[in-house]
Amino acid sequence: MLDGGVQYLKGVGPRRAALMAKLGIVSVRDLLLHPPRRYLDRSLTKPVSGLRPGETVTVFGRVADSGLARTRRGLSIFSLLLDDGTGMLRCLWFNQPFLKDRFLTGRTVVVNGQVRWERGPSMASPEYEVLDGDEAELIHTGRIVPLYPSTAGLTNRQLRTVIKGALDGHLDSFADNLAPEIISRRGLTGIRQALQDLHFPPDMESVARARRRLAYDELLALQLLLARRRSARLGTERARPLSDRSWSGDFRRTLPFGLTPAQERVIAEIGADLESDRPMYRLLQGDVGSGKTVAALAAVAKAVRSGCQAAVMAPTEILAEQ
Incomplete structure (x- = not known):
């Protein structure tokens, strides 16, 4: 399954698979080994009552009200009123009318963005997640979030969602090519844990350990390739010995x-x-x-x-x- 095409993963399909191919992602294995270029720390959460203008934070709450308005030029503005029990936070998104069907009254929502003050706290075009239950895992907000090399037509949000699905469905089949004694002796992380921490780390120390493991694997593969070439060369080539020592x-x-x-x-x-x-x-x-x-x-x-x-x-x- 790891060598199967990414187009068969949930949320991909032929069109997005073609976009991923531009990034060198063809198989599920390629997707799991696609490293983030950097990370955003969205783990700072605050209640609405403690928000201050200019800070970038994550807020949990329930949808109290929402509405879609049109400007005279035909642009759409979707507004959402988020209630966390300590106050109300207004969130605005521009030209995204489909959001009116995503944010239903009473649903639990997490938003992350920069706080502004307009008759109260507000955010413009924040990152968001709609939680389906108490056990829902955050991947776009409320944590350290990966940012990937991407291409036109393929957003980081889409990549994160697909990679999370691939990890959940295929990580267990990713074999570790290093023997346990080598992993222990070198102080390395197991490959499955390294891939999990590479994409959705609990902290930046986990990212460093994951990158160290993947770098070790790359260098080991290179050294083995060079050793095989050298062995093949030494088995066929001969030179005149220069034996003079005077x-x-x-x-x-x-x-x-x-x-x-x-x-x-x-x-x-x-x-x-x-x-x-x-x-x-x-x-x-x-x-x-x-x-x-x-x-x-x-x-x-x-x-x-x-x-x-x-x-x-x-x-x-x-x-x-x-």
Whole structure:
């Protein structure tokens, strides 16, 4: 099921599946691994009586009244009066007439937005959720909310809803490819918990743990791929061993300085590679001035003393002259 197409998930269909494909989301697995780009903390809740202008908060209440009005230009304004027992909060939405069928009198609603003061507290176009029961789980308000990379025609609200449904219906079938002892030794989170916390975290510490687990999986997959390629290459390719060792003393005597322990270690490793019948594929990394060039010259000296030729390439003329 994880490799099945997203178009068969509730609320998707062919049109939204085509939009998701633009984001690289084709399967249910792709959807669960689609990471948020950032998060909004909408977990701060307040009673209406404690609201202050300018603050962004979440308010729970029941629909006391609602109405739809039209302006002379044909625009619609849907207004909602929310009662939480401590006061009334007026919410306004523009050009969303369908909301009149969504907010029924007496229904429990959660809204999140910036408080304004117009003859009392109000919000313009707040995020909202209509709760179907006491056990309803919030995904758009009243919690840390994920914001995803999206595309035209596909809103974050739609993505959150679909991802929540995918988690509820398919997370249990997401196999953990790491052995329990590796998870324990590395201090990682299980993959199912990591995916749950990636999309709907209880706190930002859970997000950090989830991202660490997914990053570990990506790096592990890359290292395994490179190891397989290296194993296949070493099984077929052969090189001439450069077995001469007399170069080492002469090379060191020509240097006007002594080598550092790190340089000695790297030169020894390069020498062992050159003495093998396997081709050497090595990247030497170090800060400016750490002595990478002398390590390369040591490899050149060993090759020449072994009867071979060597070439040193530099990216610029200045470096070549140096």
